[in-house]
Amino acid sequence: MQTYLDAKRTVDDRALNRRVLDRFEAALTARDGPVSIVELGAGVGTMLVRLAAWDRLPERVSYRLVDRDAASIARARDLVPEGLEDAGYTVRWRDDRDTESATLVATHELAGDDGRERDKPSGLLEETGSVPASATATTTTTTTLTITFTVADAFEIEAQADALVAAAFLDLVDLSAVLESIETLLEPDGVLYAPITFDGGTGFVPIDPLDRDIERWYHYHMDEVRDGGSSRAGRELLTALRRRDWETLAAGGSNWVVRPACENHSGVDEAGSPNSPNSPNSPNSPDSPTTHYPASEQLVLEHVLHTIDDALAEIPATRMPFSSAEQEQWLDQRRTALESGVLEFVAHNLDVLARRKAVVRRL
Incomplete structure (x- = not known):
C-alpha cells in the first residue's frame, strides 16, 4: 500500500484543481499568527510535501499527519x-525520530519582491504566478513547519485545527459521522480541504464491452x-455540507488521467494507443514509438486492477451479469494492455473547500 501511495503522487499532482487550491492557500494566509493543520488519512505524507514544495503554506505552520496505518x-x-529537503527546506528532528512523539522542524527561506518565492514545479506540474527571472528580490522571509506524526483513527484524536486536510479520504468513510467529528476538530472559523474525493466514474481505454458492467x-x-465510503462521495459531500450549514467556498473537478507517454513525439499519438494491428502506432509495428508510463504510474494501474479484482471477488458470482471466466478474460486483457504500454485510466474526482456558513468571512 505504501508503494502505491507514493506512486500516485504524480497522478494527484496533475489532477488537483488549481482554483480550489488557490482558495485554500488564501484561507490559510488570511489567518493571523501560526496556522495549525491536521491531515486525516495522511498516508505517506505526499500532500504536506506538495503544499510545501509548491509554496502554498503560510510562514508558520503546525502540521499533524494522522493515519491509523502504522506502516504508512x-x-x-x-x-x-x-521530500522537504528536495524542496529546499532544512530539516531536523527535535527529538529522537523513532519515538512516537518525535517532532520534525523544517525551515525554508523565501526570497522575492513580495517575500514569497513562486518557484513552481515545471512541465506537467507547472503553476501560474511565478516571479519573472529579472525580478529583484527585496525581502526574505522564513517558512517554518513543525510536523508531528500520529498513528490513530482519524476521528478518535483530540485536536483543534485551523484547517483539516482530507485528501482521497472522505470517499472511504461514513460522511455523516465524519462531518460531525470534523466539526469538533476545527476551530470555529476553520476550513476543510478535501481534494481527490472520488465521485462516480471509473473508465479504461481501450474500451471493452464488459466495462460498463465491471464499473x-x-x-x-x-x-x-465495503465498510464505509461511497462511489458518489464527491457530490454527497457537497449535499451534506449544505445540510449541515457549511459554506462551500470552492469546488471543482480533479480527474485522474493515467496514460502512457511516447518517447518519440514527432507527430505520433502521444498515448501510443494502437488503432489497428498494422497501424504505425501499434506496439507490433516496427515504426511504433516507445511508450512508457510517467514516474511510477504503472504501479498505480496495477493497484487499480488488483483493487477491482478483489472487490468483485467479494460479490457472489450468481448476482453479476457476467461469468467468472468473462471477468478473468477482461482482467487478463487489461493486464496485457498495461504490459504493452497502451492501457489508459480515468477516474472522476472532486476537490472541495468549505467553512461553516455561520462564521464565513470573505477571502
Whole structure:
C-alpha cells in the first residue's frame, strides 16, 4: 500500500484543481499568527510535501499527519524529510525520530519582491504566478513547519485545527459521522480541504464491452459491501455540507488521467494507443514509438486492477451479469494492455473547500 501511495503522487499532482487550491492557500494566509493543520488519512505524507514544495503554506505552520496505518506513518517519517529537503527546506528532528512523539522542524527561506518565492514545479506540474527571472528580490522571509506524526483513527484524536486536510479520504468513510467529528476538530472559523474525493466514474481505454458492467459492480462494492465510503462521495459531500450549514467556498473537478507517454513525439499519438494491428502506432509495428508510463504510474494501474479484482471477488458470482471466466478474460486483457504500454485510466474526482456558513468571512 505504501508503494502505491507514493506512486500516485504524480497522478494527484496533475489532477488537483488549481482554483480550489488557490482558495485554500488564501484561507490559510488570511489567518493571523501560526496556522495549525491536521491531515486525516495522511498516508505517506505526499500532500504536506506538495503544499510545501509548491509554496502554498503560510510562514508558520503546525502540521499533524494522522493515519491509523502504522506502516504508512513509518514511511511518512522517511519520505517527508526527504521530500522537504528536495524542496529546499532544512530539516531536523527535535527529538529522537523513532519515538512516537518525535517532532520534525523544517525551515525554508523565501526570497522575492513580495517575500514569497513562486518557484513552481515545471512541465506537467507547472503553476501560474511565478516571479519573472529579472525580478529583484527585496525581502526574505522564513517558512517554518513543525510536523508531528500520529498513528490513530482519524476521528478518535483530540485536536483543534485551523484547517483539516482530507485528501482521497472522505470517499472511504461514513460522511455523516465524519462531518460531525470534523466539526469538533476545527476551530470555529476553520476550513476543510478535501481534494481527490472520488465521485462516480471509473473508465479504461481501450474500451471493452464488459466495462460498463465491471464499473457498475465495482461501484456497488463501494456502496454496499465495503465498510464505509461511497462511489458518489464527491457530490454527497457537497449535499451534506449544505445540510449541515457549511459554506462551500470552492469546488471543482480533479480527474485522474493515467496514460502512457511516447518517447518519440514527432507527430505520433502521444498515448501510443494502437488503432489497428498494422497501424504505425501499434506496439507490433516496427515504426511504433516507445511508450512508457510517467514516474511510477504503472504501479498505480496495477493497484487499480488488483483493487477491482478483489472487490468483485467479494460479490457472489450468481448476482453479476457476467461469468467468472468473462471477468478473468477482461482482467487478463487489461493486464496485457498495461504490459504493452497502451492501457489508459480515468477516474472522476472532486476537490472541495468549505467553512461553516455561520462564521464565513470573505477571502
